[in-house]
Amino acid sequence: MTPRPIRAAARRALPWALALLAALSGLAAHAADTSAAQQLQHWSAQADQPGDAAAGRVFFTGRHGGEWSCASCHGNPPTANGRHESTGKTIAPLAPAFNPKAFTDSAKVDKWFRRNCRDVLQRECSAQEKADVLAFLQGFKP
Amino acid sequence: MTRAAAFASRALLSLAVLGVIPVAAQADGGRRLPAQVPPAYTAECGSCHLAYPPGLLPARAWLRVMSGLQDHYGTDASLDPATVQQLSAWLVANAGTYKRVREEPPEDRLTRSAWFERKHRGLEPAAWKLASVRSAANCAACHTRAEQGEFDEHQLRIPAGLDARSRRAFHD
Numbered sequence: 001m002t003p004r005p006i007r008a009a010a011r012r013a014l015p016w017a018l019a020l021l022a023a024l025s026g027l028a029a030h031a032a033d034t035s036a037a038q039q040l041q042h043w044s045a046q047a048d049q050p051g052d053a054a055a056g057r058v059f060f061t062g063r064h065g066g067e068w069s070c071a072s073c074h075g076n077p078p079t080a081n082g083r084h085e086s087t088g089k090t091i092a093p094l095a096p097a098f099n100p101k102a103f104t105d106s107a108k109v110d111k112w113f114r115r116n117c118r119d120v121l122q123r124e125c126s127a128q129e130k131a132d133v134l135a136f137l138q139g140f141k142p
Numbered sequence: 143m144t145r146a147a148a149f150a151s152r153a154l155l156s157l158a159v160l161g162v163i164p165v166a167a168q169a170d171g172g173r174r175l176p177a178q179v180p181p182a183y184t185a186e187c188g189s190c191h192l193a194y195p196p197g198l199l200p201a202r203a204w205l206r207v208m209s210g211l212q213d214h215y216g217t218d219a220s221l222d223p224a225t226v227q228q229l230s231a232w233l234v235a236n237a238g239t240y241k242r243v244r245e246e247p248p249e250d251r252l253t254r255s256a257w258f259e260r261k262h263r264g265l266e267p268a269a270w271k272l273a274s275v276r277s278a279a280n281c282a283a284c285h286t287r288a289e290q291g292e293f294d295e296h297q298l299r300i301p302a303g304l305d306a307r308s309r310r311a312f313h314d
Contacts, residue, residue, distance in 0.1 A: 086216070087191040088276035088283060111221075118218040 032104035036096035040134040046127035056136025095140035175291030201237035203250040253278040264311020274301040
């Protein structure tokens with residue numbers, strides 16, 4: 001056994017190992033801090049009532065007196081790519097069983113509920129409405 | 143953002159607004175996307191529409207856009223103040239400075255710029271309403287490399303349902 005080629009191989013492998021490490025730590029920085037199930041639980045607790053999937057369906061597809069419904073951009077059923085109603089931009093599926101990233105970052109969940117509820121309802125959504133929508137979305141299975 | 147960085151970006155922003163910094167001196171200002179795009183720009187601005195190259199609007203237009211995100215062309219695009227500061231500073235530093243972009247378009251919409259209208263003058267108004275296009279903001283409907291900031295006329299695709307007259311405009 002000659003140690004030199006091994007050392008050379010190790011030297012060659014080092015940058016790759018470092019790159020892999022960096023990639024992994026990058027992933028860790030975006031680690032999921034929540035899940036659709038946890039969000040459902042959270043908003044149900046806030047509302048003091050479990051989310052109701054049937055109510056969520058009505059809420060999701062209704063226009064609430066405005067121009068848009070949630071389904072305008074997310075599609076109905078929201079199990080495939082949606083399309084932004086005004087810009088045409090593709091939106092990843094909202095139902096968690098069809099999109100592993102959906103509802104996994106609580107800051108993002110809060111931000112999009114705030115923005116999109118204002119767009120559709122001209123106000124923020126209640127805890128009950130969020131719980132209902134989550135119950136509805138959790139109902140979709142592949 | 144650290145306090146120092148926040149201060150620096152605020153200072154840069156106000157200097158740019160006041161016209162103290164000649165924007166051309168620090169900016170590339172071209173149509174291409176800068177080499178370094180803040181991840182927040184792609185994530186926040188690029189989730190509803192194309193992450194437009196900052197060089198497509200002048201600095202003052204970007205600043206107005208960034209100060210009115212709560213009502214952003216009919217939708218709520220509000221962001222936390224630190225992200226607004228960060229992205230505003232980047233947009234201003236990379237805003238369009240060359241002659242045809244220097245002029246501020248109506249409503250700060252780059253699709254209302256004189257250069258944009260001239261480039262697309264051969265298209266029938268109905269072309270923008272096609273289901274395959276939907277809006278002039280949807281650059282990628284025809285510009286296949288738009289996500290990369292390339293709007294070359296050789297990389298065009300004709301969207302489904304385009305009328306014959308507009309089709310001809312793709313070739314001139």
